[in-house]
Amino acid sequence: MNQKTPNDDDKQVAEVNQEALYRIFTIPEAPDSTLGKIEKHLSENLMGFLGEHIVAREKPLQEIERDFEQAGIPEDPQFVSEHTEFLLNKLVAHSVHTASPKFIGHMTSALPYFLLPLAKLMVGLNQNLVKIETSKAFTPLERNVIGMLHHLVYQQDAGFYNRWMHSAQHSLGAFCSGGTVANMTALWVARNQLLKADGDFAGIAADGLAAGLAHYNYKRLVVLVSERGHYSLAKAADVLGIGRRNLVAVATDENNRIKIDALRQTCDQVQQEGGKVLAIVGVAGTTETGHVDPLAEMAAIAQDYGVHFHVDAAWGGATLLSSRYRELLQGVEQADSVTIDAHKQMYVPMGAGMVLFKSPSLVKSIEHHAEYIIRQGSKDLGAHSMEGSRPGMAMMVFSALHVIGRRGYQLLIDNSLEKARYFAELISEQDDFEVITEPELCLLTYRFVPKRVKQALKQASAEQVEQLTPHLNALTRYIQKRQRESGKSFVSRTKLTPAQYFHEPSVVFRVVLANPLTTNDMLAEIIEEQRQIAEKATSLRGALHTEMRELGMVIDNR
Amino acid sequence: MNQKTPNDDDKQVAEVNQEALYRIFTIPEAPDSTLGKIEKHLSENLMGFLGEHIVAREKPLQEIERDFEQAGIPEDPQFVSEHTEFLLNKLVAHSVHTASPKFIGHMTSALPYFLLPLAKLMVGLNQNLVKIETSKAFTPLERNVIGMLHHLVYQQDAGFYNRWMHSAQHSLGAFCSGGTVANMTALWVARNQLLKADGDFAGIAADGLAAGLAHYNYKRLVVLVSERGHYSLAKAADVLGIGRRNLVAVATDENNRIKIDALRQTCDQVQQEGGKVLAIVGVAGTTETGHVDPLAEMAAIAQDYGVHFHVDAAWGGATLLSSRYRELLQGVEQADSVTIDAHKQMYVPMGAGMVLFKSPSLVKSIEHHAEYIIRQGSKDLGAHSMEGSRPGMAMMVFSALHVIGRRGYQLLIDNSLEKARYFAELISEQDDFEVITEPELCLLTYRFVPKRVKQALKQASAEQVEQLTPHLNALTRYIQKRQRESGKSFVSRTKLTPAQYFHEPSVVFRVVLANPLTTNDMLAEIIEEQRQIAEKATSLRGALHTEMRELGMVIDNR
Known part of the structure; x- marks a missing residue:
């Protein structure tokens, strides 16, 4: 008799006050509510808020886990204020003060204040950038941001951007959740471009990797990167079906830069063994030491061997904003694709990766369409992205670029x-x-x-x-x-x-x-x-x- | 003489007021600033804000593009207020009112108010969930959210969640930017599990897809889904090296549900031709018609053929929150993996996809480590995810589940x-x-x-x-x-x-x-x-x- 029947449950559901429930969609949090006060505090003094609420001394993870062990979804609604107290004491208190100027072990940093209200605006607008229909002006905005970063790297003239930046069939890059997806997208494009349709072969996108290797008579595909390459490249090699062993780590010199001779030798060896180098990846700012590969020399080798040249500048790419130091990345403009994360040295919140393509047509190799979305000829961004539904994070990059300006970035x-x-x-x-x-x-x-x-x-x-x-x-x-x-x-x-x-x-x-x-x-x-x-x-x-x-x-x- | 030399540029950079620049990191936007006023408006009356600022009549895209055609990053900083005016007039005005109750063509909806300040808190905290070091309590929180959704689908007992939810070597799922990455992750896991290490074969993750097919003597891998399957599955087939042609669309009945006979026939045919069915994908809420495949019958077929059974419930999965209607998804609990998007029918902002795994060990097939991050034995979430750096979106799902509650969701x-x-x-x-x-x-x-x-x-x-x-x-x-x-x-x-x-x-x-x-x-x-x-x-x-x-x-x- 103790078992809950659907009927009992229906009754209890009916007892949930429908008015109260709908109110969360229509009535804002009062300024003097717990959440209202929190918001005011972090709006007025973010550092103060973080300093006050994040406890300094570390609590063992096992203890924190005890506050997050109920797998059942609570049956009854909880007051926002009560829940907010929980978040403050159990979550915020034991989060990491990534913005602290003495926390210098991460690639995250303090954020400019103006991005906080803009983040709220972004969430309030809740656009979905996969298609025009759910993003409208955000689509040209995102294309513009990609264009600006493309210009930062490749410095083409105004005619180039007028022609390609907003072209439906083209794309100067893709906005991603982060550098990992950006690197993966670059190698996806390179792989599909290499094993493209040819004669009776419909191309790897249609027929798959094994058929592609067979058609082109390659024993294996290989990606070359220095031994300091980011682990996301190995993950990409796995996901794309290439295999982690085929991401070959090339030796580095005493400054953690790829040895050019070793790179050339490896290219030769792969070819002699019947393999095919799919891509050479230059690192512009290794995650562990911050060194930059000799990009121009790598570009020359990539050209010699007819290989896609990708530069992983997820972290170091922002250096291009400094006319004093951009020469450290000299040669990046010869890359076929470049990864840059705005949430690293561009002071934008987490979730703003980008991959840029030198040639606006390169994305053809990954283009896809559907009937109800990203229709042929539409300018829907989803036609050239690995992800589907995505938020309007591009606005944060757009605003940061404008409010800080190129010279402001250089100063930083x-x-x-x-x-x-x-x-x-x-x-x-x-x-x-x-x-x-x-x-x-x-x-x-x-x-x-x-x-x-x-x-x-x-x-x-x-x-x-x-x-x-x-x-x-x-x-x-x-x-x-x-x-x-x-x-x-x-x-x-x-x-x-x-x-x-x-x-x-x-x-x-x-x-x-x-x-x-x-x-x-x-x-x-x-x-x-x-x-x-x-x-x-x-x-x-x-x-x-x-x-x-x-x-x-x-x-x-x- | 008109050319800019680095020296000139340095001087101009020096002229950027360093104090003013640093102020954006230390001084909040004043409440009576343009941005402050906007924020107040949207905090107090989101619908009013959106209704007032988004212009009703559509502006042609080509005209909007004219406001987003400057590819050069502006040299000089812009006042926040000035930039905000631009955003209001050129971006917000021509964005899409996704929250409008009369905009019923999308899967986006109105959002509960309390998520707006929480979004700001999330951005202010700027955690990176790839590793404990940059997320601390957010890691158990996210594992808890995944556990809650796992429980929603699979309803295991408390002992199960005590054992696995926070286990370093296991994972009940992965939080993703969206359903596309979630579906891709599910098929990645299924692919790597199928072509796992065996004898002298090191496994597909290491040796790649072609070696895997050769070792297991499969002519091709095939994914089966109804002809109403989401286009992200074709994209996943492309990315994973399987090929879009090997995503075979099975016929549907007059209610857009997969024909069980046709599914069984296709399985037989693939086998007879020397192929291997990698996964059968059930759709729980087709994007175009909202129909649910006969999941229990599909699960039985998957079991008969020893095939991974994935359910794409990106949109329909939230129905499980209703005890009255959850039976519409009967059989989902037999799936090896399930995709659910919280940013669809769970009223959470864009960017909250999840994939759930029935078996906590399944993620072994995609596990990866590095030296400076996601070290062996750590609880870093990055060890089992396709993405790398990710924001703390899980907090939004956690809060929505608590504040709305299971019964509140049922009512909705x-x-x-x-x-x-x-x-x-x-x-x-x-x-x-x-x-x-x-x-x-x-x-x-x-x-x-x-x-x-x-x-x-x-x-x-x-x-x-x-x-x-x-x-x-x-x-x-x-x-x-x-x-x-x-x-x-x-x-x-x-x-x-x-x-x-x-x-x-x-x-x-x-x-x-x-x-x-x-x-x-x-x-x-x-x-x-x-x-x-x-x-x-x-x-x-x-x-x-x-x-x-x-x-x-x-x-x-x-």
């Missing part, structure tokens, strides 16, 4: 790069820190090394480095973790194989200095905090020193 | 379905309209047919229908376009092959009745407006009548 970017150089210098001046990779853009890596160890390392043999590095790695991990947990500042960490240390896998701190609110004083504070954490790591330091003694490396007492 | 969904039934009845009562497809969920199609034609069609032969339909199609297109342009209301259109009209390709109006603010009176107004537009289409009606006379079909004068 120049300052970031110069801050990174300053920080590298500051680190080098310390007895007990060392720079592992110098900043080319605004990213650098470094680590803490006790003073005596730092001195001893200078003359250490390969074997000594091999023995010491695991201890240093443990120390770096320890410092990074404790610093994160204490909640005052955050640097990230990764593992590199530095040439100066015999390519021994070394854990390093990694910082990205894109937040305009980060000051030089804060940088000094961050390394001081790391030093203090290191002081307390007595057992790890003890083990390190024991190891040194065993290796016969001199240790002064200190 | 039941009302939508019943409104659709009411509208179908209203249409049937008219002399000069006819329902083409009855609503199973809240979607129906219909068309205007002049009274005499409607009568004559009842006894018309196949040949007569064939001759008349192009004229009716032209009339339907005309009405739909004029109505859209006049800006008061909007229905969409598509082309169907109705059984009752000898499968003649027929253009129809298509309406989705999910907006809770749409009233019965508005529905009456919409068809009245269509009737009035039709009255004025004298030449199209003349051609129709001439055709009828030539076909010897009786026409009374009216």
Whole structure:
């Protein structure tokens, strides 16, 4: 008798006050409601709001999970105010203060204030950019944004953009949720272009990859990128049916740039073995070290071998906005496709990736239509995108480009790069820190090394480095973790194989200095905090020193 | 001498007021600024804001494009107020009023008010859900949301969710930007699971599709879906290397549901020809007619043939929230994977797709790691997603589920379905309209047919229908376009092959009745407006009548 019948349920549903329910669609949150107050606070003082509501000291993930373990959808409606309290105490409190100027371990940064109300406008308008019918002016707007980024990279003349930017059958790129989809789209286009329709072969889009390989008599398709390439490329190789093993990592030089000779050799080898290089991918700002591949030289090789040249500038692409530093990406304008994320160094919220195509016709290879949408001849953006329904994020990029302006961006970017150089210098001046990779853009890596160890390392043999590095790695991990947990500042960490240390896998701190609110004083504070954490790591330091003694490396007492 | 040198440029950059630039990161928009006022307006009265700022009468796209034709990024910063005026007049004015209760041609609807400030909170927090380090509590939150939707579909017990929902090595699904990526992810998982590592074969993820087909000795992979399947499936077949031709469209019955016999026959045929069915896809709410495939019968066939069964419930999945109507999707709980979009019938803003997996281990086939992110053993969501960096949209779904509650959703969904039934009845009562497809969920199609034609069609032969339909199609297109342009209301259109009209390709109006603010009176107004537009289409009606006379079909004068 205890079981719920549909009838009982219907009655209970009827008890849900229909008026109250409809009110959420028609009556706004009152300014003095909990949510109203929150909104006011974050509108008036975002940093204050985040600083006040995000608790500094880290709560273990397992504890947080306890607040998110009810899989049943609650039966009854909850008051917005009550729910908001929950969000504040359980979610916001334990989120990450990505905008903090002392959280320099991410590629996220502080956002300009004006984007907050615009985000609300975007959500209120709730356009769907897959088609004109649900986006109207947002479609030309997005095409314009893609055109502006295309111009930033390729600098074609006004005639070019007049002709192609709004052409239904063409596209200068695609707006994506992020760099991963952008990279995937670029390789999708390259793959379909390579294995295009030919004679009695209808093309890979229609007949599939295996038929394409058979028709063109290729044993396999290969994508070449430096060993510092982003993991999204491996994922793309998987998704596109190419296979992760066919994403071949080419060796890098001591500055984490692809070795041009090795690249050429690999191209030759793939060909000799009956394979076909589908694409060469240049990295403009590696995720781990921020270095830029020699793009012009790579473009020349791509041309020699008749191969699609893609540049993954998801992070570094914004550097093109600086006329002082854009030459660091010299050669990018020769790429067939380029990925840029506006939510990285362009100060736009998460969800704004873009892929740009040099040739407006390249997207033909992925064009698709349907009866009720993206009809032939329409200007619907969905005809050339991997995603379907999408929000109007392009507005955020459009507005940021206008309100900040090219020169404003240059100022931000120049300052970031110069801050990174300053920080590298500051680190080098310390007895007990060392720079592992110098900043080319605004990213650098470094680590803490006790003073005596730092001195001893200078003359250490390969074997000594091999023995010491695991201890240093443990120390770096320890410092990074404790610093994160204490909640005052955050640097990230990764593992590199530095040439100066015999390519021994070394854990390093990694910082990205894109937040305009980060000051030089804060940088000094961050390394001081790391030093203090290191002081307390007595057992790890003890083990390190024991190891040194065993290796016969001199240790002064200190 | 007129050329700009880097030095000149540097000077001009220096002239950009650095203080002013930094202020956009530190000083909020004043409440009485243009943007502040806009925000206040949309916060206090979203419908009023949209109604006031979106101009009703449609401006030709070519004219709108003129406001978005400058490909150069502006050099100098623009005042926020000035830029906001531009957005209001050039973008917002010509966007689409997707929330309007008389715009019933889309799958977008009005949004609950509380989601607007929450959207702002989400952007202010600017979390990146690819990894714990940049999302912390948002990671368990998103896993919880996926768990809630999983429970909605599969209804496992609490022990199941305790065990799997927060397990690092497992995943009950993936949050995506939309249904297209969700469908793609499902087929990616199915493909990799089918062609998994085996003996000396390292698996498709590593070695690629062609090697996988060769190892398992399959001539081709085939995905089966009804001819009403969403176009994203063809796109997925392309992206995944399967090929669009290998997405085989199975015939549907007079209710747009897949023919079970035809499905079984196709399975047999593929096998006999040496192919392998990769997946059978059931549609739970076709985009064009809103019909639901016989999911339980499809599941049985999938089981017989040992094939992955995916259900695309992007639009219809929300029906599961109604205990009265969830039986319409009976069998969905047998699917290996299910796509649901929260931005469709769950009243959440654009950008909230989900794919759910029955088995928590299925994602193993697409798992990936890197050194600096989504490390082995971490709970980083990025290890099992197609996308990389992603915003915290899951919060919007979480909040909507709590504030509306299961019973609140049921009320909304039941009302939508019943409104659709009411509208179908209203249409049937008219002399000069006819329902083409009855609503199973809240979607129906219909068309205007002049009274005499409607009568004559009842006894018309196949040949007569064939001759008349192009004229009716032209009339339907005309009405739909004029109505859209006049800006008061909007229905969409598509082309169907109705059984009752000898499968003649027929253009129809298509309406989705999910907006809770749409009233019965508005529905009456919409068809009245269509009737009035039709009255004025004298030449199209003349051609129709001439055709009828030539076909010897009786026409009374009216």
